[in-house]
Each structure stands twice: as C-alpha cells, then as structure tokens.
Amino acid sequence: MKAVGARLPRYDGVEHVTGRTTFVDDVRVPGTLWVKALRSPVHRADITGLDTSAAESMPGVHAIVSWKDVPLLEYGHLAALGIPADEPLLAKDDVRYKGQPIAVVAAEDEATAQAAVEAIKLDLNEQPALLDVRKAFDSDAPVIHQWGNWYNHFEAEMDRRQIRKGDIDWAFEHADTIVQGVYRPAAIEHVPLETQVCQVVPEANGRLTIYSCTQALYFSMGVVAAHLQLPLNRLKFVGGTVGGGFGGKVDTATETMCSLLALKSGRPVKWRWTREEEFLCSSTRAPWHMEIADAVTKDGWILGRKMLTLHDSGAYARFSPYGLTKHSFHHTGAYTIPNLAFDGYAVFTNRVPTTAMRGFGVTSISFATETHMSRVADVLGLDPYEVRLKNANRIGDTSPNRVVYTDPSTVPTIQAIAEAMGHELPADYRTMTRHTREGELLPEHLVAQVGNPEDH
Amino acid sequence: MNLAVNGTAHELESGPLTSLLDVLREELGITSPKAGCEQGGCGACTVLVDGEPRRSCLLPVGAVGEAEITTVEGLGTPENLAAVQQAFTHHYAAQCGFCTSGLMMAAHAYVAHGGTADQDAIAEALGGHVCRCTGYVKIIAAVAAVARGDSFDLATTAASPGMTNIGGVR
Numbered sequence: 001m002k003a004v005g006a007r008l009p010r011y012d013g014v015e016h017v018t019g020r021t022t023f024v025d026d027v028r029v030p031g032t033l034w035v036k037a038l039r040s041p042v043h044r045a046d047i048t049g050l051d052t053s054a055a056e057s058m059p060g061v062h063a064i065v066s067w068k069d070v071p072l073l074e075y076g077h078l079a080a081l082g083i084p085a086d087e088p089l090l091a092k093d094d095v096r097y098k099g100q101p102i103a104v105v106a107a108e109d110e111a112t113a114q115a116a117v118e119a120i121k122l123d124l125n126e127q128p129a130l131l132d133v134r135k136a137f138d139s140d141a142p143v144i145h146q147w148g149n150w151y152n153h154f155e156a157e158m159d160r161r162q163i164r165k166g167d168i169d170w171a172f173e174h175a176d177t178i179v180q181g182v183y184r185p186a187a188i189e190h191v192p193l194e195t196q197v198c199q200v201v202p203e204a205n206g207r208l209t210i211y212s213c214t215q216a217l218y219f220s221m222g223v224v225a226a227h228l229q230l231p232l233n234r235l236k237f238v239g240g241t242v243g244g245g246f247g248g249k250v251d252t253a254t255e256t257m258c259s260l261l262a263l264k265s266g267r268p269v270k271w272r273w274t275r276e277e278e279f280l281c282s283s284t285r286a287p288w289h290m291e292i293a294d295a296v297t298k299d300g301w302i303l304g305r306k307m308l309t310l311h312d313s314g315a316y317a318r319f320s321p322y323g324l325t326k327h328s329f330h331h332t333g334a335y336t337i338p339n340l341a342f343d344g345y346a347v348f349t350n351r352v353p354t355t356a357m358r359g360f361g362v363t364s365i366s367f368a369t370e371t372h373m374s375r376v377a378d379v380l381g382l383d384p385y386e387v388r389l390k391n392a393n394r395i396g397d398t399s400p401n402r403v404v405y406t407d408p409s410t411v412p413t414i415q416a417i418a419e420a421m422g423h424e425l426p427a428d429y430r431t432m433t434r435h436t437r438e439g440e441l442l443p444e445h446l447v448a449q450v451g452n453p454e455d456h
Numbered sequence: 457m458n459l460a461v462n463g464t465a466h467e468l469e470s471g472p473l474t475s476l477l478d479v480l481r482e483e484l485g486i487t488s489p490k491a492g493c494e495q496g497g498c499g500a501c502t503v504l505v506d507g508e509p510r511r512s513c514l515l516p517v518g519a520v521g522e523a524e525i526t527t528v529e530g531l532g533t534p535e536n537l538a539a540v541q542q543a544f545t546h547h548y549a550a551q552c553g554f555c556t557s558g559l560m561m562a563a564h565a566y567v568a569h570g571g572t573a574d575q576d577a578i579a580e581a582l583g584g585h586v587c588r589c590t591g592y593v594k595i596i597a598a599v600a601a602v603a604r605g606d607s608f609d610l611a612t613t614a615a616s617p618g619m620t621n622i623g624g625v626r
Contacts, residue, residue: 007613009545014610016553017541019488019528023554026487191588193492193500193554243490243554244588275493 023243024197024211025272032199033062033106035261035271036113038120039281040095040102043131043350044144047094049123052103055116060108063265064116065257067092071229077219077251077318079226084153086146087316087353089227089256095124096144096315097352099281106261106269129350133289133310136347144315144348151313151321151346159345161321161328163400166339166449171304174445175295179376183292183368187312188285190357194243195273196282198254200262208262209236212255215245223252224259235259247356251283251318286320286354287312288327288364292372295339300380300387303445304339307331311361313346314353319360320346326361329401333369334410335388336397338449388414389429396436396450404451408434459520461486462530472518476510477501479517480527488528488557492586499585502558503527509562528557531564540564540599542608547598551589559585563599573600 076085107113136149152159199211214220289310313320377384392410492500504526532538550556
C-alpha cells in the first residue's frame with residue numbers, strides 16, 4: 001500500500017510533456033487513405049435514392065461503403081443489457097438526424113475524399129422533424145422511430161422507467177404545501193480537444209489493426225466484430241491514449257466504418273473528424289425535461305415526490321435507457337423521501353443521439369433536486385441547509401429502488417459546505433451525524449422505509 | 457522552400473499555402489503540435505515563430521520565411537527537460553496531454569519574455585488555449601512555478617493548489 005496517500009509521478013507525464021505520446025492522429029502508416037462521410041443535410045427524411053457510381057469512378061477514390069456493405073447493419077451498443085438494436089451503422093431507408101452518416105469514402109487525400117462525397121447522388125424526401133420532447137406525445141406529432149416516439153423495451157416491455165414506493169396518495173393528502181418545479185438542463189457537447197479519429201490497417205495475416213481513440217476498448221472491439229460478423233481474433237485494437245473523452249468516446253463512432261473501408265480497399269485508412277463535425281454530428285449529453293411536485297410539511301419534511309422526466313435521447317436509443325435508469329434510481333438526490341411516484345420516458349427526437357457524459361443520468365437529477373431543495377426551503381421560509389440536513393440520507397434509509405444505504409455522506413457534506421460558506425448552523429444541525437435515524441429525526445412517516453444495513 | 461525547425465534546416469515539398477501545422481505534422485513528422493480545431497480556436501497547434509507563440513494551423517508556411525520554428529521537440533528531451541516541461545509534469549498540469557504541447561509553448565514564451573507568477577497575467581497569456589480536462593488550476597500553478605524559478609522533484613507530484621480537505625467525511 002505504498003501508493004496510497006503518496007504523491008507519485010504519473011506514468012505518462014514525461015511522454016506528454018515531450019510531445020512523444022502517440023495519439024491516434026500521430027500514428028504514421030505509409031499509403032494511408034483519407035476518409036470522409038456523406039452525412040444527412042436535414043433533420044429527417046426518407047432516402048429515395050443513393051447512387052455512388054460516379055463517385056466510385058473518380059480518380060483517387062478507392063472505396064465507398066454504404067448500408068449494403070455492412071454484414072450486420074443494426075447492432076445495439078447495449079445488447080448485453082437487453083436493449084435491442086435500433087440504429088443502422090449507415091442510414092438505409094431514412095435519416096433521422098442532421099449529420100447522420102449515409103456513406104463513407106476512402107480516397108488518396110482529404111480533398112479527393114471530400115470531392116467524392118459531393119459526387120454521391122442522394123435523393124431525399126424531407127419529412128417533418130420532431131425536435132421538442134414536450135411535443136412527442138401529441139396526437140399530431142410525427143412518428144419518427146420504428147418503436148414510436150419513446151423507448152418501449154424496458155423490463156416486461158414497459159414503455160417507461162417507473163418507480164412506485166410507499167403511499168404517494170397519503171403523502172399528498174397529509175402535506176401542508178405542494179412545491180412544484182420544472183428543470184430543463186440543455187444538451188452539452190463534450191468538446192474533446194482530439195476530435196473523433198481512427199486509423200485502420202489491413203494486415204497481411206488477414207487481421208485488422210485498429211488504432212482507436214475509444215474510451216472503452218473491448219466494448220468497441222465487440223461492436224466492430226458484431227457489425228463485421230468477424231471473430232474477435234481478427235481485430236487487433238490499439239488504444240488507451242485518449243485526447244479527452246468525457247463520455248463522448250464511448251460510442252463506437254468511427255472504428256467500424258474505417259474497418260469496412262480498409263477491407264474493401266485493401267489499404268490503410270484514416271478518419272479524423274473536423275471540429276465542425278465534432279460539434280454538429282457527434283453525440284452530446286442529453287437535454288432533460290424534469291417536473292417535480294413535492295408534498296412537504298411546514299417544518300420541512302418531504303413526505304412524497306411525484307416526478308415526470310422526459311429524457312431527450314435524440315434519434316436512437318444508444319445508452320439512453322441505461323442513463324434514464326440511473327436517473328430514476330437517484331431521483332430523490334441525496335435525500336430520503338419515502339413515498340414516490342416516478343415516471344421517466346426516453347423520448348426520441350430528430351436531434352443527434354445522446355450518450356454518456358460524466359455521471360450521465362445523475363447530473364441532471366442532482367441539478368434538479370438541489371435547485372428544488374432550495375425552492376422548498378424558500379417556499380416554507382426555512383434555512384436551505386437545515387431542510388437538506390433534515391431530509392439527508394442516513395445509514396439504514398432506503399433509496400428509491402430500495403437499496404439500504406450503508407455509507408451515505410450527505411450529512412457531513414452539507415455540514416462542510418455550511419462551514420466553507422461561513423453559514424452558522426444551530427447546534428443540533430452542527431452535531432448531526434449520518435447514523436441511523438432516531439428521536440425527532442425518525443418521524444412516523446420515515447419508520448417503514450428504514451432497512452437493516454446489516455442485510456445489505 | 458526551406459524551413460528551420462528546432463535548429464534543423466529542412467527543404468520542403470509542400471506548397472507555400474500549406475499550413476505550417478500540416479507541414480510539421482504530415483511532411484516532417486513532427487507531431488507535438490495537434491490539429492484540435494484547424495481554425496485557430498483551441499491553441500493545440502501553437503508553436504514558436506522566432507520565439508513568439510503562433511497558431512500553426514492558420515499560418516501558411518510560405519509566410520514563415522527565414523524565421524526559426526520551435527516545437528516541444530525542441531524544448532528538451534526526457535533526460536534533459538526544459539523548466540516548463542518539468543513544471544507541467546510535477547504539477548500534474550497535463551491530463552490527457554492533447555492540449556499540453558500548445559500550452560507549454562505559450563508558457564515557455566511567457567516566461568522567456570519576463571512573465572511573472574501573477575495568476576491573472578498567466579491566465580491572460582494562456583487565454584487562447586482550451587483545456588477540457590484540468591480546469592486550468594494546475595496549469596496556472598505550473599506556469600507560476602516556472603516564473604518563480606522553482607526547482608522540481610520529478611519523483612513526486614505537487615500538492616494541488618487551492619484545494620482544501622473538504623470534509624470530515626469518514
């Protein structure tokens with residue numbers, strides 16, 4: 001345990017400061033072709049024609065790959081978690097977001113590849129787009145996804161992530177006040193300094209060497225193998241050096257298409273997205289729409305919470321059902337509310353598909369809950385620190401999905417914030433601990449939810 | 457056309473309108489300057505042109521003329537690191553490492569021009585550089601350390617500046 005508490009030098013520090021770290025874009029393979037993509041210019045359209053013949057015959061163009069070239073066109077990123085596939089690697093019948101890839105070209109240089117992209121004949125029949133989650137449920141809303149406008153493959157084929165705990169009707173009947181709030185954090189682009197980039201080399205032994213900026217190397221390996229219908233031992237992934245990811249390099253954005261182009265052309269290929277592509281076409285943190293109604297007592301107890309969440313998944317499911325599940329488990333934040341009615345929908349829109357980003361699913365509810373706690377305190381005329389400490393998770397309290405907390409840190413965290421902010425707490429709040437509730441901190445409405453941490 | 461990089465003269469095949477970044481990376485294989493945005497917005501491609509930090513992605517190589525180009529490869533080697541390289545290592549100022557080359561070139565020029573350890577002045581000097589990992593705190597600490605003339609123990613990492621032990625979470 002010599003490393004714990006020690007200030008060790010980082011293992012790649014000297015490589016970084018001497019410019020010797022080999023990022024994917026720094027790999028040099030002679031004879032490498034450049035890759036460019038034909039992307040959807042509109043939010044939503046039916047594809048009525050795709051003709052690559054003129055582009056294929058251009059000098060310097062070595063391969064063009066469209067949906068016809070993909071052995072398994074649809075593969076779900078989270079198939080292992082039971083989330084079925086809904087997204088084609090390259091658009092086939094329709095495009096559902098601006099920037100969706102339709103075909104990819106490998107050519108002698110960047111300018112030739114771009115010229116070939118522009119020579120591909122694409123016919124589209126533009127359709128009305130759905131861009132606002134709040135309109136997805138309207139009877140006259142365009143239906144934009146094969147499953148409808150929201151994900152409907154949760155366990156038991158539920159069309160939402162639903163949590164019911166305790167007796168929500170009792171809570172609202174016994175409340176002194178109902179405090180409501182609507183919270184709408186926007187999409188966030190990861191903006192890694194290194195844009196999406198991939199280099200694939202077809203080896204003489206039939207393998208593909210794939211230099212990848214992925215944050216999830218074995219995950220990406222599985223995705224490529226599935227689309228290509230190749231055994232894993234045909235793929236040699238080289239990764240681990242990521243020029244910033246923050247979740248945006250969990251999706252397998254480039255490796256599969258580059259692999260197909262390398263196989264078809266028999267040449268090494270490289271695809272480096274422009275900054276414009278990164279902003280317009282790469283996945284983002286999801287925008288969320290959250291409505292909260294809390295049943296509260298005048299002395300600051302939260303008896304119950306009703307909540308509706310609309311998670312903007314963008315055009316396809318990807319990681320969204322998983323993110324929404326995490327969100328639902330955390331929907332009371334760092335606080336204990338015994339009576340709950342939560343409904344969350346992973347809504348499809350014609351925006352770029354959303355994905356992982358640092359604590360995705362949870363940051364949204366943390367923002368909403370913390371803002372709402374202050375709102376509750378405001379409405380009741382109470383101290384926001386005291387309302388938080390009173391309702392804070394304690395050892396033995398249970399989460400919305402009925403996990404017994406054994407190590408909650410809400411109480412010491414709020415106390416530390418109060419101290420750092422110079423906020424004077426009354427003695428009973430200053431000395432409060434995270435230990436199992438008792439006395440005044442175990443009112444009747446919290447008794448039934450307390451579990452035994454020893455059983456956990 | 458000739459180009460002097462890190463003390464070595466190169467005869468170029470690239471045309472004069474090729475960006476200096478492309479010449480360095482694609483023709484000469486000097487890969488420390490990075491193509492972060494290729495529109496002058498991020499600073500990852502920054503090199504020194506006669507000692508002044510410049511965006512190599514926006515500079516046509518034909519405009520460089522007789523000027524001397526310096527990249528991170530010209531600062532120091534692993535065995536003999538320049539002060540700014542030691543500082544970035546010791547202060548953990550490089551996280552993913554992608555913006556690091558450009559930041560170090562700007563920092564090196566700042567100190568060479570007599571820049572002080574004043575945090576606002578450092579922030580102003582590095583204002584054109586984007587880092588998405590660190591939050592800049594450790595980068596500014598590293599540059600201040602170079603400006604003060606600190607010496608660096610590379611067998612350890614410095615304590616984080618401005619961090620208090622929030623807590624008593626036990």
